Amino acid sequence: MKVVSYYNVVPNKNKSQEKFDILTKFVKGVIAAGDTGILHTGTNLIDADVGVIQGWQHERGKTAPHLQLRQSVINRTANTHVCSADSNFFLYANKSNQPHHYLRYSFNGVFPNTGEYFDNNPNPIRWRQISKDTGIVIKEPKTNGNHILICAQREGGWSLGTHNLINWLLNTCTEIRKHSDRPIIVRLHPKDNKSNRRATNIVRALETVNKVTLSNNRDDIEKDLINCWAVVNHNSSAIVGPIIQGHNAFITDPKTSQCAEVAHYGFEKIETPEIFDRQKWLERVSMFHWKFSELEDGTCWKHMREYI
16 A cells, blocks of 8 residues: 655645654555555645545635645645544543543545544543553533533634634624523634734624633733633534533534534523543543654554555
């Protein structure tokens, strides 16, 4: 089997060595497993069974050269499958992602309804290994708390898709108010939080909903989780940490969220939330999280290869 890793899908100005290491170590693992692996530093496409990229492409597209190359690989004109690497769900516990560098991998898409995540036969051993490496343990469900925390996603990010952030926030707060009078705190995505203009516009848009405030905490989400009753999110990994820590979870896009099996859809039960089997869920999502040593020695590729 032939696998081509496209080095130039990451721009040279990028300061994250981890993104480049994904592409080089993946090839080493393919070769270690006995297949043909090529680290391609050009901008043309090479015929292969699998093309490997870091990240994904927004459906609206962008013009930067590295994004154009990424889109070309995603189009799958030269490769039967495309393997994408993205940030891991457990990053909240260790933002540096060191020393293990766990990341999530998928074929042909980045949502559970569009991509292959190699997770239909979970092995409990993987979650035990990740738990040991990261120090993450499942905490008891929360039975008290005061406010509802909305973890907003990045305006223009590919996971939010074509949704307008302000409209989503307004609609979500309005729906919550039909079922709960608890204070609502909106936590912006870290990159959106740097824009005072955006924050001002959001505050103005939400003035029509009672008891809604914007979080002033721009760094650690743990501060916003103190005395938190429930956490709300569209479809991103921002809600993963709170779920593991026992917070009641509500999402607005169950089709594309990897947390759909441990979160509510709709807000009818926001005052009387259910308890979900988070152990089973974590065992499933562990099947598409791999650390660099497993990437390099071929363990990751051998698992993925079974799905081709």
